[in-house]
Amino acid sequence: MDRLEAGWRQHVPAFLNAVSTVGAFGHELSRTRRELNELRELHEAATTNASRGLEDVRTELAQEVRTELAQSGESMRADLRSFVQRADGSIEKLWERIEFVRREIMFEMAYGGAATKRSDAKPAGRIINQPLIDEQRRAGHVRLNIGCGHIPLDGYINVDMRDLPGVDIVADVADIPVEPRSINEIFSAHLMEHFPQEEVRRRLLPYWRDLLVEGGTFRAIVPDGEAMLAGAAAGTYAFEDFREVLFGAQDYEGDFHFNMFTPASLSTLLQEAGFRDVVVPVKGRPNGKCFEFEIQAVRA
Known part of the structure; x- marks a missing residue:
């Protein structure tokens, strides 16, 4: 009994201390698990948001690219139309000039220089x-x-x-x-x-x-x-x-x-x-x- 009492007195405090330490460890472990779960949820949320944000960025970029291409295409078409119109106008003016020269030549051939003023011509008739x-x-x-x-x-x-x-x-x-x-x-x-x-x-x-x-x-x-x-x-x-x-x-x-x-x-x-x-x-x-x-x- 004496040895039992001596052993009890010796080992019970250590046991109780160990039990309290395990409880504290368990409590700490639970708290750490909760924090880890929260961090995981935050990470998942952040990842999800990041994925959604990236998709939104991709969508916006694609839309901007399409808009830019459309505007560039329209600008190119407008430039092309302007060029064609200028070319048509230049060709038309060139043909008008050619026609004017042709008529001048034909008139001189037909009337022998009669297009000049005749005020200095000698009276005829x-x-x-x-x-x-x-x-x-x-x-x-x-x-x-x-x-x-x-x-x-x-x-x-x-x-x-x-x-x-x-x-x-x-x-x-x-x-x-x-x-x-x-x-x-x-x-x-x-x-x-x-x-x-x-x-x-x-x-x-x-x-x-x-x-x-x-x-x-x-x-x-x-x-x-x-x-x-x-x-x-x-x-x-x-x-x-x-x-x-x-x-x-x-x-x-x-x-x-x-x-x-x-x-x-x-x-x-x-x-x-x-x-x-x-x-x-x-x-x-x-x-x-x-x-x-x-x-x-x-x-x-």
Whole structure:
């Protein structure tokens, strides 16, 4: 018993101490396990969030790349369209220039330099009625009826390339034996359609303008292409009449038509030639087989 009591006294404290230490260790172990679990959960959450964030970044980057590619593609398409448009414009201008040069060459070949001003040319043609010319010069109001044909007008110096009754000057209407800036009025009826467009633009209108005094009047009556085309389209104007007016009766060498005008087109030609105050007092007026309009302008 003594040995038992001695052993108890010796070993019980150590046992109790060991038991308390195990409990503390167990408690510490449990706490450590909880902390480890919390750390693991935090790590898993962080990993999950990181994965989601990475996916979001990948998605955003992909979207940005697609947007950038789309914008770049649109920019490239816009640049390409702009380039094509510039190229088309350059080619169009080049063709316009080529056409302009071609027409200039053809005009020079056709008219032998007649595009130059003729104010220094020597008078040509033949004056038949000098007294009438002198009379009008003394009155200070010289009036020419050019291309009069068989219809000379009173009060005018009648000019035609043919020596017909009533003609006062036999001459080409582009080479009349009168001085520049000496005519107060030039009138023509159904004359201008007998000349090609470029000759009217480059030779005749500038030449007639040079004959007029400053403020002198130019008047013309020509077939009204606008009215005739409208009538032909509506079926109210006979085709044969239209054809004859369009191409001329062709009874003699000078009776061929090479041109057609509308009030607007002839107004433009007059303005280009240096005329102002262009007016069209009459248009669409019936005259035999054609419709005609009258136009007048003043030398600027």
